[in-house]
Amino acid sequence: MPQTNNINRRIVLAARPHGAPTAETFRLEETVIPTPATGQLLLRTIHLSLDPYMRGRMSDAPSYAPPVAVNEVMGAGTVARVVASFHSDYKVGDLVLSYSGWQDYSVSDGSGLIKLDSSLIKPSHALGVMGMPGFTAYVGLLDIGQPKAGETVVVAAATGAVGSLVGQIAKLKGCHVIGIAGGVEKCKYAVEELGFDVCLDHRSSDFPQQLKAACPKGIDVYFENVGGAVFDAVLPLLNLFARVPVCGLIANYNATELPKGPDRLALLARTVLTRSLKIQGFINSNYPERHDAFLREMSDWLKTGKIKYREEFVEGLENAPQAFIGLLEGKNFGKLIIDVAE
Amino acid sequence: MPQTNNINRRIVLAARPHGAPTAETFRLEETVIPTPATGQLLLRTIHLSLDPYMRGRMSDAPSYAPPVAVNEVMGAGTVARVVASFHSDYKVGDLVLSYSGWQDYSVSDGSGLIKLDSSLIKPSHALGVMGMPGFTAYVGLLDIGQPKAGETVVVAAATGAVGSLVGQIAKLKGCHVIGIAGGVEKCKYAVEELGFDVCLDHRSSDFPQQLKAACPKGIDVYFENVGGAVFDAVLPLLNLFARVPVCGLIANYNATELPKGPDRLALLARTVLTRSLKIQGFINSNYPERHDAFLREMSDWLKTGKIKYREEFVEGLENAPQAFIGLLEGKNFGKLIIDVAE
Known part of the structure; x- marks a missing residue:
């Protein structure tokens, strides 16, 4: 039609x-x-x-x-x-x-x-890149994640609209960046084109072990846009004072009921407490005062080829x-x- | 001996x-x-x-x-x-x-x-009051909770070393304060002596309903020091942009295994996302730069009778x-x- x-x-x-x-x-x-x-x-x-x-x-x-x-x-x-x-x-x-x-x-x-x-x-x-997904990556990573040079940043959906920008901005800030994506082709792209240090296929049967091996110093920032099994693998690796900006949970969106037990809510609370974690949900429009800086910086990064x-x-x-x-x-x-x- | x-x-x-x-x-x-x-x-x-x-x-x-x-x-x-x-x-x-x-x-x-x-x-x-518990209440509420006048603040263990101070500081900041404690005597004390607006007995069979009724405008800050069933009752009431400083989980400390399912970790993640929540664990020693201000303010509040x-x-x-x-x-x-x- x-x-x-x-x-x-x-x-x-x-x-x-x-x-x-x-x-x-x-x-x-x-x-x-x-x-x-x-x-x-x-x-x-x-x-x-x-x-x-x-x-x-x-x-x-x-x-x-x-x-x-x-x-x-x-x-x-x-x-x-x-x-x-x-x-x-x-x-x-x-x-x-x-x-x-x-x-x-x-x-x-x-x-x-x-x-x-x-x-x-x-x-x-x-x-x-210059709109909602770009601004989501920018404020989520910089304002909530607050990555410091040398820290380890993990982001899933690593070749997606948001994840690809999160990882590249984290590299610009001097971080060690681990991407997570679905399939060999995407992982290759994240490393070879986007400059991530590592990109892991979450479909691998030993994905949790691969993630642990890729993060020998633990995880300082986990940019959460998927949830599900990726978060399960991330949780035990989060460092003291780790930050977890939450902008999406795509792995959960189609769920019709909660998973079977045990109820890990108490496990998460304990991890938050014992590691002084910050877990914060957000949408980009929470940060209107940051929009001008985003447009200026992202435009510059894009035009100078620092962001693909x-x-x-x-x-x-x-x-x-x-x-x-x-x-x-x-x-x-x-x-x-x-x-x-x- | x-x-x-x-x-x-x-x-x-x-x-x-x-x-x-x-x-x-x-x-x-x-x-x-x-x-x-x-x-x-x-x-x-x-x-x-x-x-x-x-x-x-x-x-x-x-x-x-x-x-x-x-x-x-x-x-x-x-x-x-x-x-x-x-x-x-x-x-x-x-x-x-x-x-x-x-x-x-x-x-x-x-x-x-x-x-x-x-x-x-x-x-x-x-x-x-002038040491670790006092400083915990002070930085947890003020630096993470960031209560604004007119907001609703909920704190459990309301007559305990930390909770009693959290609620009183929140009152000093102009908040509507709901305490949660175990037993009639403690609840009476929280309202009559500490000046909380309401204090609920978490042992009541209809505690979740009581909490909902006591928070007609939802909850903006939940100071988490107990976990367990109190958190379960709080979670559905958290407002957009609510803050949850986590300093303790006394209800969980003696647990030997996780509760039965369903696994509500995904429910919590969804709530964090859809309400732009901030959940942050901390210990008082994370905030050395705030210690002088704490000593000065708390000492003043105590000596002028503003804090009991x-x-x-x-x-x-x-x-x-x-x-x-x-x-x-x-x-x-x-x-x-x-x-x-x-």
Whole structure:
């Protein structure tokens, strides 16, 4: 079902998933392209960002943001082009960062829109390295993780949008960086292209032993974006005063019930106590005062080649559901973006 | 077995406890009083501090401090009097804060000793409100908890050495303070004498419901010193950006195995993530740069009556084991101190 001139295609949440999302979780609908009124503008989605946090929005469990309602358009950050404007601040052709969601077109009154900085290397970077994932890596590592030169930093999803940046920033700060990723190809990339000291495949049967061997001085910062078995392997290796910024738990998102016992909550509490650990959840928007510094530093690192950044583009809005399902399974390699239009 | 002139009584760790310590965990021994050499001094223990952390020292599980060896004297902070001195900095009669342990006499070369500040209201305060427990309450609440006026602060062991101070400092900062204690008498004291807004008995069958009702705006700071069922009741009430300083887990100390499942580690991680929680373990000695401010402020609060402080004295070194066993069961009412000598 390709997009045609007078049709707005949109993907709605058809039903809340129980466990992993499936094709039935989503429904592709057609509506007429909405018409902007005075003070509004019409946006054509160019790039659509797919990110793990969206699994949380599909659930009605309490979280830091309200869920997407059933039968409503899936939310998402987008890069969009202004194609009609009755708003004095925007003209046709402007590129903006918006939260238009999984659809071809959307109407906006301008609130929440950010005009894309002309210094961006690529517009899609606004959804990744220069956007939410980049800022998440930056403040999580620097403000909560506070890595010091010579310390050991571990990050999972090491070739993903956030993890790849966490590891590279940690290298810039003089740390020993251990990445964790799924598969040989990703691990090779993390070491050879991103400059991680080591990258381990969490699918290896002896992964916990490999991690221990790779961290002979223990772990000072564990940037948590996966949870599950990776955290289990990390926990015994955390050093006195280790910091654990928590920005995601992708390994747990599709879980329908808690794992069997024993109940390790008391074990975690004991480890927190005996090692003076700091475990802190966050989202990037908790740190508005740090955003300017992030834009300045990350832009500089990117342009001088100190930070490398990989994107995986999938063509076509209609392919977003399958791409998102794959994202939760670790099938993407780099920041996942749906190309919705030219 | 009272102390006699030429005998040093000491209580050693007879065997590592499996579960709760018992009388067999300890052994009272007699040795000759040690003789100080040049550069050393002989200390007579006056007050012996009993604190929950000592349960950790009895175990050889990894912790922030090494364990007491079997057949060695149990460690403890003490107030002691110099009774012989071959050390130029100390003269007979000086009162010092030392780590002499569970015994009548000890020899020191002066390292680690602190001469008692003459401004102390009572020497025993050096083991409590003006010492380790007081500093623990002060930095844990203020530096990690960072309470703001109008926020809700919850603290357990509300009449204990640390909890009683946490709650009172939180009141001084303008917070709504909920104490948790064992029994009607302690709860009454926390409200009527210490000025807590509410104090709940964790032994009540509907304690979780009571806690929820007492925190209509949720919990912003939970000062964790007990763990167990109290934490279970607190967890669902923690607000976005809540802070959880962890200084102790007395409810867990005697556990011999982890509780049955399900494994709530993932639940805790999810709560940390979705509410941007900060959970941080600490010991007071992590904050040496804050010690002067603590001494100045706490001394002022105490002398102006803004902070009240309760001690429970037990006579006789020989009664330390039973008093310590009772401490882990919550039998003390206020800071527990053994009076070893006049």
